[in-house]
Amino acid sequence: MRRTELRPYVLDDTLILECNIAIIELKDAQETDVKINFEAQAPPSELVHNLSSLLEATEGSDVSFKVKEEIFPAHKIILAMRSPVFRVKFYGPMRDESSRSITVEDMQPAVFRGLLHFIYTDSLPPLDYLDDDEYEEMVRHLLMAADRYAMERMKYMCEIKLCGVLHTGTVATTLALADQHHCSKLKDACIGFINSSNRMVGVMASKGYESLKRTCPSVIADILEKAAKTRRI
Amino acid sequence: MRRTELRPYVLDDTLILECNIAIIELKDAQETDVKINFEAQAPPSELVHNLSSLLEATEGSDVSFKVKEEIFPAHKIILAMRSPVFRVKFYGPMRDESSRSITVEDMQPAVFRGLLHFIYTDSLPPLDYLDDDEYEEMVRHLLMAADRYAMERMKYMCEIKLCGVLHTGTVATTLALADQHHCSKLKDACIGFINSSNRMVGVMASKGYESLKRTCPSVIADILEKAAKTRRI
Numbered sequence: 001m002r003r004t005e006l007r008p009y010v011l012d013d014t015l016i017l018e019c020n021i022a023i024i025e026l027k028d029a030q031e032t033d034v035k036i037n038f039e040a041q042a043p044p045s046e047l048v049h050n051l052s053s054l055l056e057a058t059e060g061s062d063v064s065f066k067v068k069e070e071i072f073p074a075h076k077i078i079l080a081m082r083s084p085v086f087r088v089k090f091y092g093p094m095r096d097e098s099s100r101s102i103t104v105e106d107m108q109p110a111v112f113r114g115l116l117h118f119i120y121t122d123s124l125p126p127l128d129y130l131d132d133d134e135y136e137e138m139v140r141h142l143l144m145a146a147d148r149y150a151m152e153r154m155k156y157m158c159e160i161k162l163c164g165v166l167h168t169g170t171v172a173t174t175l176a177l178a179d180q181h182h183c184s185k186l187k188d189a190c191i192g193f194i195n196s197s198n199r200m201v202g203v204m205a206s207k208g209y210e211s212l213k214r215t216c217p218s219v220i221a222d223i224l225e226k227a228a229k230t231r232r233i
Numbered sequence: 234m235r236r237t238e239l240r241p242y243v244l245d246d247t248l249i250l251e252c253n254i255a256i257i258e259l260k261d262a263q264e265t266d267v268k269i270n271f272e273a274q275a276p277p278s279e280l281v282h283n284l285s286s287l288l289e290a291t292e293g294s295d296v297s298f299k300v301k302e303e304i305f306p307a308h309k310i311i312l313a314m315r316s317p318v319f320r321v322k323f324y325g326p327m328r329d330e331s332s333r334s335i336t337v338e339d340m341q342p343a344v345f346r347g348l349l350h351f352i353y354t355d356s357l358p359p360l361d362y363l364d365d366d367e368y369e370e371m372v373r374h375l376l377m378a379a380d381r382y383a384m385e386r387m388k389y390m391c392e393i394k395l396c397g398v399l400h401t402g403t404v405a406t407t408l409a410l411a412d413q414h415h416c417s418k419l420k421d422a423c424i425g426f427i428n429s430s431n432r433m434v435g436v437m438a439s440k441g442y443e444s445l446k447r448t449c450p451s452v453i454a455d456i457l458e459k460a461a462k463t464r465r466i
Contacts, residue, residue: 043386047280047355050314060310060324075310077293081283091293122280153276 048121051078055120063090065102070109072116082119083149111141118146118154124161136165140177147181159186166193173208179216187219195227281354284311288353296323298335303342305349315352316382344374351379351387357394369398373410380414392419399426406441412449420452428460 009016054060054075061073079086089095104112117125124142127135143158145151162174163186175190177183194203200223203209213220242249287293287308294306312319322328337345350358357375360368376391378384395407396419408423410416427436433456436442446453 043389045355046315046386047284051280054310054314059320060313062310077287077295077308077310080293081287082279087292122278153279156276 048123051120054078055116063100063102065104065112067104067107067109067112070112072109072112074116079119083151085149107145108141110138111145114138114142115145115149115151115154118142118151122153124154124157132165136162136170136174139165140174143177143181143183155181155183159183162186163189166190168199168202169206170208171199172203172206172212175219176208176212176216179219187222191219191223191226194223195230200227281356284353287311288349296333296335298337298345300337300340300342300345303345305342305345307349312352316384318382340378341374343371344378347371347375348378348382348384348387351375351384355386357387357390365398369395369403369407372398373407376410376414376416388414388416392416395419396422399423401432401435402439403441404432405436405439405445408452409441409445409449412452420455424452424456424459427456428463433460 058073061075063074063076063079065072065074076086076090080090081087114125117123127138130138139158139161143155143162146155146158159178162178166174166189171190171193175187175194178186178190194200291306294308296307296309296312298305298307309319309323313323314320347358350356360371363371372391372394376388376395379388379391392411395411399407399422404423404426408420408427411419411423427433
């Protein structure tokens with residue numbers, strides 16, 4: 001301690017040296033260090049990894065699905081936990097306890113595999129190995145599968161993906177899909193896309209347009225009305 | 234366009250007005266808007282919520298645990314997916330397929346409830362309703378339960394919590410626990426805590442010290458050696 005920090009004075013017949021002493025609490029410092037050190041190393045959640053391993057190992061599987069020629073083992077409780085449709089099927093009042101093998105019609109094995117992937121991991125399957133057309137086609141089928149099993153979040157994530165790849169050649173097909181599966185945001189995005197930058201002529205020449213007119217006639221009116229409102233026609 | 238932005242000059246007998254024109258691509262702008270708008274609204278993962286609902290509703294439960302006087306229904310596949318001990322019990326070569334009711338000895342119902350909470354949600358149960366002593370006691374028991382069922386992440390999270398509440402009165406008890414359950418980081422933290430700020434006398438006077446000496450004599454040597462190394466004695 002430097003001499004200038006001492007404040008000496010005399011009181012009665014006593015010399016008093018007044019000084020401030022700071023006590024550094026080692027305890028606090030150490031505890032904080034230990035805490036920070038630990039939290040930095042806390043491992044991330046393992047739930048998705050555990051579920052993903054379960055799907056791969058199919059340990060304890062109590063149901064299997066036949067899709068075309070492929071067999072997919074699965075777990076009733078996981079399916080029911082994630083999809084209201086599976087919940088009713090396996091645990092509803094009309095359930096068939098003995099049904100351990102279920103045949104899935106009108107779906108490609110790759111799409112069912114993608115559905116199981118989402119059920120177990122809460123994310124869409126990897127799609128980057130597909131070319132642009134295959135990608136769009138696969139996402140459309142995943143959206144249909146999600147709707148069939150009432151997987152709302154999966155359906156929404158497919159909508160997001162389709163919104164990102166709108167183009168003149170296929171937007172009519174996507175719009176028909178959006179209308180049939182009640183995807184209002186995707187439908188709005190398709191109509192907005194068609195009505196921007198005079199794309200209508202190109203859309204009318206595309207393969208999906210005739211089908212759109214036939215299956216979803218009311219959507220044609222939606223396009224016209226939206227165009228009129230935004231003063232494009 | 235302002236006149237200053239035009240750069241007029243004469244070339245041969247022609248007056249040239251040079252200006253920059255920026256073309257705003259409506260297509261890109263629109264697509265990006267739609268994409269951002271969608272992603273912002275993408276709902277968060279539902280896995281933890283689904284698992285949490287499953288634990289509460291106990292729908293499709295295929296096993297139940299009797300802990301003292303309380304009964305806890307659960308799902309073998311979820312338990313096995315999360316704990317190697319349950320995996321061997323339910324799906325290992327020595328499994329007993331018929332066992333649907335299991336009695337758990339040497340554990341309080343609240344601790345088992347906390348274990349199930351972690352198994353289904355990947356997080357420790359809420360503990361803020363407990364006072365300081367009860368909190369520390371509960372976390373110690375959760376650590377023991379985690380170790381018993383080989384839930385490594387749960388055990389580690391209990392270690393972190395105990396590191397945050399080290400104090401002279403109970404650190405000997407925590408150190409004995411850390412030693413018995415092979416929690417090396419918690420053990421180091423306890424020894425570091427004891428050796429800082431001359432706490433040894435207080436620790437020796439605490440309830441847990443005699444028990445520590447008796448059950449984990451080698452730890453006493455660890456404290457002494459660590460203290461010697463850091464030149465505190």
